[in-house]
Amino acid sequence: MTVSEPVKMLFSYTKVYRVKIILAVLFMLLSSGLNVLPPYMFKSVVDDVLIQRNTLMLNIICISLVIIFTLKSITSYFQRYFMNEAGQGVVMDIRNALYNHMLRMKLGTIYASRTGELMSRITGDAATLQNIVTTTFIDLMFNLITFLGMFAFIIYINWKLTCLIIIVLPFVGMLLSFAGKKLRIAGHSVQEHLADITATAQEAFSAVRVVRSFANEDEELERFKEAGRGNYSALLQAVSVQSILAGVIEVFLIAALAVIFRAGGQLVINGDLTPGELVSFTGYIAFMVQPIRSVMNQMGYLQTGLASAERISEVLNIPAEDDNTSKSENITVKGNIKFEHVNFSYDKQEILHDINFEIEAGEKIAIAGPTGSGKSTIADLIPRFYEPSSGKILIDGHNIQDFSLKDLRQQIGIVPQECILMRGTIAFNIAYGLREHDMNKIINAAEIADIREFIESLPDGYNSLVGERGVTLSGGQRQRIAIARAVIRDPKILILDEATSSLDTASEHAVQKALNQAMKGRTSIIIAHRLSTIRNADRIYVIQDGRFTECGNHDELLKLGGLYAELCRMQ
Secondary structure, three states: OOOHHHHHHHHHOOHHHHHHHHHHHHHHHHHHHHHHHHHHHHHHHHHHHHHOOOHHHHHHHHHHHHHHHHHHHHHHHHHHHHHHHHHHHHHHHHHHHHHHHHHHEOHHHHHHOOHHHHHHHHHHHHHHHHHHHHHHHHHHHHHHHHHHHHHHHHHHHOHHHHHHHHHHHHHHHHHHHHHHHHHHHHHHHHHHHHHHHHHHHHHHHHOHHHHHHOOOHHHHHHHHHHHHHHHHHHHHHHHHHHHHHHHHHHHHHHHHHHHHHHHHHHHHHHOOOOHHHHHHHHHHHHHHHHHHHHHHHHHHHHHHHHHHHHHHHHHHOOOEOOOOOOOOOOOOOOOOEEEEEEEEEEOOEEEEEEEEEEEOOOOEEEEEOOOOOOHHHHHHHOOOOOOOOEEEEEEOOEEHHHOOHHHHHHOEEEEOOOOOOOOOEHHHHHOOOOOOOOHHHHHHHHHHOOOHHHHHHOOOHHHOEOOHHHOOOOHHHHHHHHHHHHHOOOOOEEEEEOOOOOOOHHHHHHHHHHHHHHHOOOEEEEEOOOHHHHOOOOEEEEEEOOEEEEEEOHHHHHHHOOHHHHHHHHO
16 A cells, blocks of 8 residues: 555545644644744844844843744644644544444454454554644644744855755755655554554453463463564664664754854854854754754654554455445335345355245244354345345345345344343343334333343343343343344344354243244244254255255154254254
């Protein structure tokens, strides 16, 4: 990725804040201009006050200094206020766009990425970018303008002496270009290692029970330390380049100052330059060291910020789900589902081959087969979590590609194998996805899921907190809340993806009772691991190696004596 791409990305978000940026630049110009004036007064201090003994000029200079620095403080305040207002807004918009895009990326992309790595783009990279836009950029621009203003003054004082400075500038420019590339590479490395730290910690905390079960705390700590050492080395490399650059440029400037003293002193002796002009000139050179040193430091931070902008831009460039938002609005389906010659491959590996079947509205069908045979993939294709490689999936005779993702998914309720609840109350989790939390709907959904009595027995009832990922509830309770969440919108299609496979026998019985209630009047697709849960399905499809091999009800398949009968015997 070229430097221009993240820069373009940044500038595309500044349009909304154009007025504030213009005001900030105007106040920055005023503040920088006022910052340039004091060294020029050295000329009057030497020539008029010290040599001519002019008391009036002394008073004028003193009053002028107070006025200049007062105005500088005022303009500096407005400069930083407007630039921060614009900068914070730009970064907030970028962070929101990044999060929105991540939510809509293809599931395959998300599953192939480390969660901590993605999170680091929103937290670490966005925070770095925020610091760059609101602080580093302001300081960089202010010091650059101050440097240019001072350079203009030294040309005005004596162009011959200025030519000596100009000789040094090409060397400084080459150093800046070389160091900029090095700092950008180092900055990218810093952010990548920081993301690795985040991802390592996130993985360990997400699987903390596994870590402790295997007494693997020391190994996880070593992984974390290794990621930290990588970040440490990258930071040292960046600081090393930055420090060497600042030191080399300072030597160049001091050497130039020595030459100026020699040449300027000769001009004063020859009467071509006043003592005050020489003092003012050398004062500007001395004052220019600080802006240049600051620019060097800010260049390092800026390159790190550009590296973060690159990483954010990389995510924003990842294709999102293809959503035909203009094709349908507020649809209501009956629930007829038809697969026509559907094939699906993932990473060039064929998962499903020529899948054909039809489910009438209100029917209850099951899909059974060995682990990895493609059962869950069929279920994932209906809400378009994945797109088929070829073939069509129809709902009520309409290709699901013709529905917007939102309208399509609002007609489908899904109860997954692993029920993930969000941090918040039970009511919030049941009503998740509804624009408004209607307590009557929440209570009705809890009734269907056979969890109402338990919820109302809690001290805080529906306002009880479930903890992160629902850790304060049992597996069966979490699963029944998931059922309530799936049916609260009254979907016509219900997908049960091995919804009881991780439960004990008692919990499975309670959840199965709730599922039977939830499936009434809905087209239901049951992905079965425990075959005892699908005995009453209208029809059972058996899949092996991505192909349907058997179809019939429970008794018919047992009589057939094929794969289904073998799976039943094994269980």
